[in-house]
Amino acid sequence: MPLYEHVFLARQDLAQAQVDALAENATKILTDNGGSVVKTETWGLRGLAYRMAKNRKAHYVLLNVDAPPAAIAELERQTGINEDVIRYMTIRVDAHEAGPSAMMRRSDRDRERGGDRGGRPGGDRDRGDRGDRGDRAPRFAREEMGEL
Secondary structure (H helix, E strand, O other): OOOEEEEEEEEEEOOOOHHHHEEEEEEHHHHHHEEEEEEEEEEEEEEEEEEOOOOOEEEEEEEEEEEEEHHHHHHHHHHOOOOOOOEEEEEEEEEOOOOOOHHHHHHHHHHOOOOOEEEOOOOOOOOOOOOOOOOOOOOOOOOOOOOO
């Protein structure tokens, strides 16, 4: 059977249990139609590049699927009807990626760095006491403005 990757974005106001229920529902649709889900990854609540249906964030879920095309068509039909799903995409792949996906490896790498800045360099640096910076001249001296 052909191999697919199916990713869907669920609304930001859903609880994690509801997102897991959506993934289980997708798994049930596929198994009822002769397919199987090889792996399920929940990437968590992540920011969107732009607002979609008044949502700035969404729960991301990846399903690695081994199913006939008819099962994928039914999954996409059911996903399109569901109001809790903002977007979805299914692509056919030659082989499933072994081990965790790139998104899961990225979150592990960020956790190892110890920063919660989203992997950006610099981290939380301590600037220390900057001390008294002394008297400063006004930004625009009155002489420069021609008032005196």
